[in-house]
Amino acid sequence: MSMKDLENSDLTDIKSTPFGYTLSIIGGKWKMIIMFWLVEYEVLRYGELKRCIGQISDKILNNQLKELEKDGIIIRKEYPQIPPRVEYRLSKRGLSLMPILEEVCKWGEVNKI
Template sequence: MSKLKHSRFDCVPGCSVEAAIGLIDGKWKCIILWHLLEKQILRFNQLKKHIPNVTQRMLTNQLRELEQDGLIIRTVYPQVPPKVEYQLSQLGQTLTPILIALKNWGDTHISLYGKPIELESNLPLKEITYPFVLSLSS
């Protein structure tokens, strides 16, 4: 029996939230995007070291989807052994305030689930809190 494959864009017409979440949906995508935001450019093995619980196959699949969706850029250098680097695209960089807001939210509410792991980062995380006003009326 074959699995029915759905596009990440299968959503209610006009539902931008569903479409946006469809792009970053996946167990590792936001974490991959976070590490690329934090470190700028990473090779596959560097990403794997930053995300030790992800399998090689899953990391490959998530990177492919992020690249297909235009959120990251994959650069292959013609050398032996092959060198491949990943970085956020311009579109991916527009997720910066969202990723930082998620990080800040997690830092604030992590006590519900445990203690956060301190990571080295040059990003001014605490300077950016909630850069938006949520309005549910339309």
């Protein structure tokens, strides 16, 4: 977004900006953590993902996964077997966010106190 675009936009409605849209997709406490583990392992089952993350409730993890799937960031694949087996992976769209997350990590390395 250029300065001219900023001058002509309603900054009180951050959701309508590209920045706000991006934050709506990856914002929150858990979404980037979920994406981090999925890029590390490529494919994870629900229980594996929960163990990687640590202290997250089933309700929150389920909600975050549903939102990421709805936004096209992850792919959920369910296998018709008993017990049910579900795997998660990043979609192409999700993988396109990885350079951004890598930059966030680099910033953390340089600025960690």
